[in-house]
Amino acid sequence: MLSASVVATVVLIFHVIGVLAALHAVMTVRTAPGAIAWAGSLVMMPYFALVPYLIFGRSRFAGYVNARRFNDDRLREIRHGMTPADREARSACVVHAPEQVCMRALPRLTGMPCLANNDVRLLVNGTATFDAIFKAVAAATQVVIVQFFIVHDDVLGRRLQALLCERAQAGVKVYFLYDSIGCHALPRGYVKTLLAAGVEARAFSTHRGFVNRFQLNFRNHRKLVVVDGAQAFVGGHNVGVEYLGQRPPLAPWRDTHISVRGSAVLDLQMAFAEDWYWAAREVPYLLMPPPEEVGRMTCQVVPTGPADAQETCSLFFVEAIQAAKHRVWITSPYFVPDEAVFAVLRLAVLRGVDVRILIPARPDHLVVFAASTLYAHQAVTAGIKLYRYQPGFLHQKVILIDDDAAAIGTANLDNRSFRLNFELMVMTADRAFAGQVAEMLEADFALARRIGVEEFLRAPAPLRVAMHVAKLFAPIL
Template identity: 85%
Template sequence: MLQSPSVIAVILLAFHVVGVVAALHAVMTVRTAPGAIAWAGSLLMMPYVTLVPYLIFGRSTFAGYVDARRFNDDRLREIRHGMTPREREARSACVVHEPTQVCMRALPRLTGMPCLANNDVRLLVNGTQTFDAIFAAIGQARQVLIVQFFIVHDDALGRRLQALLCERAQAGVKVYFLFDSIGCHALPRRYVRTLLEAGVDARPFSTHRGFVNRFQLNFRNHRKLVIVDGREAFIGGHNVGVEYLGERPPLAPWRDTHIALRGSAVLDLQMSFAEDWYWAAREVPHLLMPPPEVGGSMTCQVVPTGPADSQETCSLFFVEAIQSARHRLWITSPYFVPDEAVFAVLRLAVLRGVDVRILIPARPDHVVVYAASTIYAYQAVTAGIKLYRYQPGFLHQKVILIDDEAAAVGTANLDNRSFRLNFELMVMTADKGFAADVAAMLEADFANATRIGLDEFLGAPAPLRVAMHVAKLFAPIL
């Protein structure tokens, strides 16, 4: 049935009116000027094309999540009130009020979490070592088990995790299992149903609570965290699936890094999880104080970041890490799509004479992101930054090495999605021995990489270079 011209005109007018309102909203809420200009211009000129993408991708803050933080602060006060005098004294003694490492000085105020002594951190290189350690620790859980992943597959590795969680829950352990609803879109309902029937408290992390978040698909909980009885935590790049063991071509062998952490910082990792859990379940999980006898000599700073932060915590974390380097800065990331602030301090580090090396994959897992990374790599190489492509398989690790005494491992990538859209979790460490271990690991990775030259971009066919420039336009949501 044909519509009259007047009806079509009214529909188009309505689109443009809503487009104007959405454009004003973008100007007021989008954090970066280029992003605000891009959204506002598109909404004004082509609202019938841009309105739906704006509903899905336009917001840069996560409405409502801040309430979880407020509630969580109350819970933290309850925990402190319930501590014995000896526990309170031990906790206070761990706080490092004036870190000697430059890269850590701003982080307590940036994150709202203290810098803490008395920790022990060890590297877990690649999937087999990581999941052997995680599964062994899970098998020893006696009180509370926290498991959080961005992606869980219903494959051989995922079913091993499922069986362990069910067994621990049936043994009387309180088991919390949190998974991202977007990252786990392919996870069958029967997988979660089996966990629930065994007594596991399993919840999806979704941004859909409340009308204001109804259409949002852009905010993802990218954290990977396992905590056993408040004693030991595991953080890093691995999700749950056989590809993370390097058993699924064409990306195999998979290169990734996790860490195992014991000590005072485990409580702060529990607090980070508690915020996520409260958003998903509207209840506070049971948290345990790390035993004072479990720890070591390392100083650690827990850095949770996400779109609910009042500042762009993840981007500022990278800026602080980069600008603190004096002679060496090595970074590994599966994606290289930096924002202007991070790109600027990387160039300044080179001008200071710092050995700036960035390791990225030679194989793509996301074609658009890979194309954008290629043009950013070309711009970085022209600025004197040394970029390398890891050759044996897909590189997924997220590691930063600063000089000879600081290193960070976690979930944050060197891209705008991690900077502003994902919930991420990093742990900064200050220890020369651990930094040496990280340096040795990265030296082996660089030995399996080839350095990127200007010809990678300039030698590409003209249509491919145009496609790279188009991909770069999507950098704010990559």
């Protein structure tokens, strides 16, 4: 049996480490409520809080910041290596004063310019998305970039694997980047097959440094495919048959991707280059988009993540919402907004803006669904129109601002996307495309049920308590 002095020493060590971790939390956690919650629990209950803090607590991906500096130096070399014609074509596409208010702060926020000469097309649901991706990849002659949060070793995943192997063996440079946590169930043999065929395959992981070894945060949630520097695909789909609507009980699956051609494709490659540099410590081979005119759309690429100097994703939502004059429609599988986004949503209602948010009727994560239900009740009481999509699970991430701007990508309306995940959105300015997005969302709203205050009030008391408890976990949901 342990002596009292040994037990006292162990307890003292725990409390000393807890105090040090609390000081770390105060210095690094970005939000005051989060810092208070972590610091209090680490000081008072270090035996229970230290391990969760190692796994979830850190809010900055510092190692990525250092890697980004080296990567940016290499990318500058690539830019300097452009021909005068390339630089001239790039400069000619830069839009210095976008007409759309929602895009004016984004170049300085992201460090990427707002660009003209683009064509963006909607890809609604999985079949249209993967048919387009596979067709483009099959025709690749130089470089293929593939990045997904989740890849399953199922029928769809094996189709992708076979296609990438075929292109690599044909002499195409193929990059395959996957998230180590999102793909935790992906067999090692899947990646070994890719490597054996000549595909450059890497896992995005936080396993750099001892403390990061325990991290489950800082997931790379981006989904991006780029073919020959000319065409890119961005959106909500991962790789798996559920994204084709073939896996109950969430089927049919509702999601949206976009196909992008034009000057913005280079910026999408730049975002990938940062992630690839972190995983492989090398800059991938990038191609300039073809110089010819492909469209009249203006686009702003918005990569966001925990290594940003500011909370780029949250500020992106704030900028989009506060710019709306008569409507802002948002679809997201999760509704767990931070205080800034929730405040600007309520202010938009007070300005007379038609604020609509579409969320799922079916849960894929029970805790998130419970917290979303409570936030939905608070939003409804503030005049925000909340809807639940009825046919199946809703996974798309779309924002429509007025009649001339829309954004589509990977970011959810939750704190995990705002502060913990690496995300990728594309903001577009084009009245015709915004009209297509509006038609798509109108069809989705027609299949939805509007949420009333009774959804929360009529819930059993234990369930309402559970919703409030779930809300306490909002900073990591």
